[in-house]
Amino acid sequence: MNLNIAVLAGDGIGPEVTAQSIKVLNAIASQFNHKFVFKNAVVGAIAIDQTGNPLPDETLEICKTTDAILFGAIGDPKYDNDPSAKVRPEQGLLKLRKELGLFANIRPVKAYETLIENSPLKRNIIEKTDISIYRELTGGIYFGKKQTSEDGNTASDLCEYSRFEIERITHLAFKAAQNRRKKLTLVDKANVLESSRLWRKVVTEISQQYEDVALDFLFVDNAAMQMILNPKQFDVILTENMFGDIISDEASVIGGSIGLLASASIGEKYVMFEPIHGSYPQAKGKGIANPLASILSAALLLEHFGLYDEAIVINKAVEDSLKYEITTEDLNKSENKISTDNVGDFITDYIYNRLDSDMNYTNINLGQSTII
Ligand SMILES: NC(=O)C1=CN([C@@H]2O[C@H](COP(=O)(O)OP(=O)(O)OC[C@H]3O[C@@H](n4cnc5c(N)ncnc54)[C@H](O)[C@@H]3O)[C@@H](O)[C@H]2O)C=CC1
Ligand SMILES: CC(C)CC(=O)C(=O)O
Numbered sequence: 254m255n256l257n258i259a260v261l262a263g264d265g266i267g268p269e270v271t272a273q274s275i276k277v278l279n280a281i282a283s284q285f286n287h288k289f290v291f292k293n294a295v296v297g298a299i300a301i302d303q304t305g306n307p308l309p310d311e312t313l314e315i316c317k318t319t320d321a322i323l324f325g326a327i328g329d330p331k332y333d334n335d336p337s338a339k340v341r342p343e344q345g346l347l348k349l350r351k352e353l354g355l356f357a358n359i360r361p362v363k364a365y366e367t368l369i370e371n372s373p374l375k376r377n378i379i380e381k382t383d384i385s386i387y388r389e390l391t392g393g394i395y396f397g398k399k400q401t402s403e404d405g406n407t408a409s410d411l412c413e414y415s416r417f418e419i420e421r422i423t424h425l426a427f428k429a430a431q432n433r434r435k436k437l438t439l440v441d442k443a444n445v446l447e448s449s450r451l452w453r454k455v456v457t458e459i460s461q462q463y464e465d466v467a468l469d470f471l472f473v474d475n476a477a478m479q480m481i482l483n484p485k486q487f488d489v490i491l492t493e494n495m496f497g498d499i500i501s502d503e504a505s506v507i508g509g510s511i512g513l514l515a516s517a518s519i520g521e522k523y524v525m526f527e528p529i530h531g532s533y534p535q536a537k538g539k540g541i542a543n544p545l546a547s548i549l550s551a552a553l554l555l556e557h558f559g560l561y562d563e564a565i566v567i568n569k570a571v572e573d574s575l576k577y578e579i580t581t582e583d584l585n586k587s588e589n590k591i592s593t594d595n596v597g598d599f600i601t602d603y604i605y606n607r608l609d610s611d612m613n614y615t616n617i618n619l620g621q622s623t624i625i
């Protein structure tokens with residue numbers, strides 16, 4: 254298959270983790286006879302530094318003329334910690350999602366068996382957890398009218414949803430539930446918010462078309478608690494933009510690290526694949542960022558284009574990297590320091606050697622990268 258992929262690595266740890274995904278995709282292309290062409294473009298803080306604009310027109314044009322986008326991360330304290338900053342890296346990401354109509358962000362969460370022993374959560378609570386979070390991505394409070402009064406003492410952000418915005422992601426979430434364990438939980442705050450009451454109404458109406466799926470409702474505050482007390486109760490979670498943002502970071506603790514959680518952002522015309530984490534600026538350039546969320550996002554990209562065997566190989570490689578502790582320090586407390594590059598090299602080597610049943614991981618080639 255021929256694929257043109259826009260690469261928006263962003264800033265912070267974005268470029269280091271995305272570099273690992275590119276290595277992995279190149280290995281997949283080579284082993285499975287595909288042609289992947291990568292087109293780099295700037296977004297976020299680096300785009301502000303270079304052009305003054307967090308989403309330059311040229312970047313948007315590259316995204317619109319490629320088959321898929323691989324996104325890294327954006328966010329820089331030099332903008333985020335300055336309340337008077339006129340432009341922010343995050344505006345680039347939000348505008349990108351809006352302009353491309355990427356209305357559904359799908360965030361899979363699962364408890365890897367090999368990580369459970371080291372989890373702060375108890376085995377019997379998290380083992381076999383497998384959740385698919387459907388987060389609405391282009392509406393709600395992140396996109397509503399923003400205002401600050403002239404004296405600067407009052408500020409507001411409007412949370413607004415239309416029936417249409419709710420309907421389109423709800424259908425996707427119900428269809429996903431039909432192919433999974435047939436349960437959908439709407440997470441909202443319908444006891445307080447009008448917008449949540451509209452979500453409940455529309456989702457309840459649509460549920461009539463999916464009678465094989467059990468629908469239930471949870472207020473977001475309770476959902477946050479249930480996520481830690483009993484995550485196995487969840488199959489598909491459907492929720493609005495901000496609640497989905499927050500609850501999925503929380504859910505990443507079940508997975509073992511936010512550095513493991515990938516996502517697919519889907520629209521009518523365009524698709525983007527992005528780790529759920531941010532730019533983790535404290536780790537920039539240190540080689541300690543976990544690249545697996547980015548690598549697993551690349552696997553979701555392949556799956557989206559029907560390249561299932563290729564995605565399976567990446568997933569197996571990731572499972573082995575966890576099993577043999579070829580992992581960055583967020584998951585690896587041993588003396589043996591493994592860098593971002595080392596993890597990428599391990600996954601890449603696995604792909605090149607996947608047919609060799611006698612693979613000996615103690616001799617795995619960790620490439621030219623230095624073990625930190
Ligand atoms: N999609 C994006 O580009 C997002 C950007 N941001 C931006 O990122 C910047 C930093 O935000 P934070 O709230 O600190 O969130 P963050 O996700 O960047 O980091 C929070 C914590 O998660 C852990 N972490 C994150 N990514 C990791 C990785 N790959 N490997 C290992 N550990 C990892 C670290 O312990 C880190 O301190 C801000 O400017 C924020 O606006 C935040 C979330 C998403
Ligand atoms: C930085 C925000 C715009 C996005 C975010 O936190 C996310 O999409 O997870």
Ligand SMILES: [Mg+2]
Nearest residue numbers: 498499502529
């Ligand atoms: Mg977030």
